[in-house]
Amino acid sequence: MEAVLRVRPVPGGTTWSFLHQVAAAYRLQAGDLTGWWRWVNPAHQARGVRPDGEVFLDAVAQVQLAGWCRVPAGHLARALPSWGAGSEMLAGFGGDGQGWVRWWTGAxxxxxxxFGCRLCTARRGGAGVSWVYRARWQRLCTDHGRWLLDVGDGHVLEGLAVGPLAGELGRAQRRWACLARAGLDAGGAGGAPVEVFALARAVVCGWWELEAFGERERVWGRRLEQVVAAT
Known part of the structure; x- marks a missing residue:
């Protein structure tokens, strides 16, 4: 396949998602690209694929994909969190000049x-849906006012339109980043940032389940209605 298109990865995206983006740019399926390589576990296709799964590429496959998308492999390594794990995971395979790949479920x-923001994906030369790694406190696409939702939750929504609240949510994300860094600098004495966030989320969810809280709440109920209407 001659590389004539430039497709840039969505920062934090899965390698599996990026393969879909590159294939879509050429009007192909992801399987048309992976068909150039050898699979360590080809049975993954019989079991079906999950959007929260991951594909790992060895060095040969990485160079080939970088050529198809016209983006240096070094840039792909910085943008795709799982990129660097492929060479180590596939050590011992290859040697014949052909790329090797491995499927991993629930990486x-x-x-x-x-789900990634479709508008962010489109402006990088991709098309359709993308999948990205995001912690719960990093779900806001500030450029387009979308709150990104987990894949595999059993609904058809990829994100919520939170335009009226985007500014406030953006400030909250930035404040949380500062709090997380402070927790790490303190040596985790107060608990890891992910544990602190999980506790805070559980408390808030518990409030919402209380009938008495719902009766007193006057702010977030209206905001929830705004998001539902916009979405």
Whole structure:
């Protein structure tokens, strides 16, 4: 396949998602690209694929994909969190000049997988849906006012339109980043940032389940209605 298009990765995206983006740019399916390589576990196709899964490429396959998308492999390594794991995971395979790949189900080492913003994907030369690694406190697309949702939650929504609240949510995300850094600098004495966030989220969810809280709440109920209407 002659590389004539330039497709840039969405920062934090899965390698599996980026393969879909590159294939879509050429009006192909992801399987048309992976068909150039050898699979360590080809049975993954019989079991079906999950959007929160991941594909790992060895060095040969990485160079080939970089040529198809016309983006240096070094840039892909910085943009795609799982990129660097491929060479180590596939050590011992190859040697004949052909790329090797491996499928991995539920690759959560780099965080939960959520739907990416379609507009962000499109402006990087891709098309359709993308999947990205995002912690729960990093779900806002500030450029387009979208709150990104987990994949595999059993609904058809990829994100919520939170335009009226985007400014406030953006400030909250930035404040949380500062809080997380402070927790790490303190040596985790007060708990890891992810544990603190999980506790805070559980408390808030518990409030919403209380009938008495719903009766007193006057602010977030209206905001929720705004998001539902916009979405």
């Amino acid at each position: 959560d080492q780099w965080g939960p997988v959520v």
